[in-house]
Amino acid sequence: MSNTRFATALHILTLLADAKGEWLSSDWIAGSINIHPVIVRKELGVLNDAGLVLSRKGKEGGFTLAVGSEDITMDAIYLAIKNSNVLGKKNNQPNPKCPIGKDINEKLDVLFTGIDNSVVRELSGKTLADFVSEFH
Amino acid sequence: MSNTRFATALHILTLLADAKGEWLSSDWIAGSINIHPVIVRKELGVLNDAGLVLSRKGKEGGFTLAVGSEDITMDAIYLAIKNSNVLGKKNNQPNPKCPIGKDINEKLDVLFTGIDNSVVRELSGKTLADFVSEFH
DNA sequence: TTAAGTGTAATAATTTTTGTTACATTAATG
DNA sequence: CATTAATGTAACAAAAATTATTACACTTAA
Numbered sequence: 001m002s003n004t005r006f007a008t009a010l011h012i013l014t015l016l017a018d019a020k021g022e023w024l025s026s027d028w029i030a031g032s033i034n035i036h037p038v039i040v041r042k043e044l045g046v047l048n049d050a051g052l053v054l055s056r057k058g059k060e061g062g063f064t065l066a067v068g069s070e071d072i073t074m075d076a077i078y079l080a081i082k083n084s085n086v087l088g089k090k091n092n093q094p095n096p097k098c099p100i101g102k103d104i105n106e107k108l109d110v111l112f113t114g115i116d117n118s119v120v121r122e123l124s125g126k127t128l129a130d131f132v133s134e135f136h
Numbered sequence: 137m138s139n140t141r142f143a144t145a146l147h148i149l150t151l152l153a154d155a156k157g158e159w160l161s162s163d164w165i166a167g168s169i170n171i172h173p174v175i176v177r178k179e180l181g182v183l184n185d186a187g188l189v190l191s192r193k194g195k196e197g198g199f200t201l202a203v204g205s206e207d208i209t210m211d212a213i214y215l216a217i218k219n220s221n222v223l224g225k226k227n228n229q230p231n232p233k234c235p236i237g238k239d240i241n242e243k244l245d246v247l248f249t250g251i252d253n254s255v256v257r258e259l260s261g262k263t264l265a266d267f268v269s270e271f272h
Numbered sequence: 273t274t275a276a277g278t279g280t281a282a283t284a285a286t287t288t289t290t291g292t293t294a295c296a297t298t299a300a301t302g
Numbered sequence: 303c304a305t306t307a308a309t310g311t312a313a314c315a316a317a318a319a320t321t322a323t324t325a326c327a328c329t330t331a332a
Contacts (some may be wrong), residue, residue, distance in 0.1 A: 194330025
């Protein structure tokens with residue numbers, strides 16, 4: 001992954017966990033990460049769809065965690081934002097006339113999925129609460 | 137990773153393993169993957185630096201494996217081409233005045249490195265020979 | 273000496289990612 | 303009930319990363 005989506009999502013969730021029930025605005029969060037508030041709202045939309053946060057519109061609106069930080073594991077965050085395989089992309093049109101090229105993408109699929117799953121398994125062993133507790 | 141470097145490198149190495157000592161040209165390899173020969177030569181340069189292949193210049197030149205495919209583990213291929221963390225990039229300038237923003241990047245570093253290592257560990261359990269044997 | 277390769281720099285094109293603007297909508301509050 | 307401060311989201315712009323292409327110096331076999 002050469003994007004900042006996991007780092008951004010985890011930063012957001014860490015702030016929300018640290019806020020202990022306070023509703024934080026996208027502007028405030030953006031100020032901590034130092035990115036554009038619209039990006040924060042977009043990512044919060046994704047986290048909302050994943051059931052990790054709640055949002056409230058209008059004045060005094062904002063965001064808060066949907067569940068306790070002990071109940072949010074890192075794999076849930078990762079799966080919410082994941083948009084590619086750990087080992088990257090496959091080449092588009094390997095040569096169908098080549099015995100290797102013909103079948104390589106299905107073999108890569110198996111390998112890529114296995115590695116993706118191992119990352120998810122690894123991430124499932126750590127909670128947001130664990131991460132937040134490292135800040136003191 | 138949103139690039140095709142691992143897929144390309146593994147495709148190259150699979151062809152070389154399958155060729156059993158024949159020297160293959162970058163043009164021929166490019167034809168199987170269906171990408172530009174210059175990209176193949178660049179990637180082969182990287183694999184050469186990593187000690188995985190041998191190259192020969194001039195007429196009748198080309199590439200071959202430097203060691204047997206049973207002795208090439210997937211982690212060696214991955215480490216040769218890896219240029220980012222599995223969990224992506226960190227945000228550049230988190231706010232130093234925020235208690236979370238101040239320290240988040242060093243905490244992310246630890247998490248990111250741990251996940252990277254787990255992927256390498258996972259990949260170390262599979263050889264190029266294992267992969268090639270899936271094609272029949 | 274020619275033909276067929278590698279090695280690599282420079283640059284262009286494409287795709288992905290991030291940032292920005294604009295504005296409709298929502299809700300609290302004086 | 304008007305004002306203020308939020309979210310939600312589309313459309314677009316800018317920047318960064320990735321891939322493709324061109325060009326050519328160099329190498330080696332025959």
